[in-house]
Amino acid sequence: MTTAAQLFVKCLENEGVEYIFGIPGEENIDIMDALLDSSIRFVTTHHEQGAAFMADVYGRLTGRAGVCMSTLGPGATNLITGVADANMDRAPIVAIAGQGATTRLHKESHQILDLVNLFAPITKYSTQIREAEIVPEIVRKAFKVAQTEKPGGAFIDFPENIAELKFSGKPIEVQTAYTSDTPDAKIEQAAKIISGAKYPVILAGNGVVRQGAADALVTFAEVLRIPVANTFM
Secondary structure, eight states: EEEHHHHHHHHHHTTTOOOOEEEEEEGGHHHHHHTTTTSOEEEOOOOOOHHHHHHHHHHHHHOOOOEEEEEEEEEHHHHHHHHHHHTTOOOOOEEEEEEEOGGGGTTTOOTOOOHHHGGGGGGSSEEOOOOOOOOOOOOOHHHHHHHHSOOOEEEEEEEEHHHHOEOOOOOOOOOOOOOOOOHHHHHHHHHHHHHHHSSSEEEHHHHHHTOOHHHHHHHHHHHOOOOOOOOOO
């Protein structure tokens, strides 16, 4: 049997995680121990905000969720700016925070904050691991949500006493998300609108980059001689 923390790391490996950016501490020490036997490289940063921005940029460059990790309380709140930025700019990111034991969460206790509700407005999915057996499901959902259009942030709160629990589970198989083709009728409609426009202009957004369509856009604009402007997002 493995611990929930070891299972958690195996699930991260299953998602193809290469790096975790962050700062180790008491509440995430079980995850850190599990990483010693993992192919995942932990990159220690000087500040949690830097870890979040590094994960943000990793997500933008690769299209796969960047991962950052902190301890509880102020460690987790330091992640907020970077996670919010990634979520608003549609970069896939999964933030992890070690949390105090569940026996402390119902009361005022040192550095205990309701992190799930704190991260909810700046992520697509914010949750807490409350049982060892749900580790695979939560990790799979976090990465699926973070990487599905429109991509963004996911947050996992991991109490230290849950991380120590023994459980013999295994990661959930990663399946390629189904994407539907654009209906021909929609393409024909767009072509008619463009053909009928007196002064057409293309506003190209971040989706062009995410879908790897930059070259196709350039060809389209050059053939039809349509000027292109970029949107901020």
